[in-house]
Amino acid sequence: MRSVYIALPDSALDRLAELARREMRDPKAQASWLILDGLRRAGLDVDLTGRESAALEPARPRP
Numbered sequence: 215m216r217s218v219y220i221a222l223p224d225s226a227l228d229r230l231a232e233l234a235r236r237e238m239r240d241p242k243a244q245a246s247w248l249i250l251d252g253l254r255r256a257g258l259d260v261d262l263t264g265r266e267s268a269a270l271e272p273a274r275p276r277p
Contacts, residue, residue: 215246215266230244230245230248
């Protein structure tokens with residue numbers, strides 16, 4: 215994967231962190247997931263390798 219840097223207002227960053235916490239993802243992985251989901255909804259195909267896909271999966275809850 216390659217990195218992209220974007221500017222977000224502080225309030226959006228706070229909400230991103232909250233959503234990431236709820237979905238048990240790292241905030242960067244959450245941002246990636248949201249962007250890829252938006253691309254798919256716009257009708258654009260996004261192919262991920264197994265490793266890339268695994269990096270976007272939510273964390274497993276601890277027993």
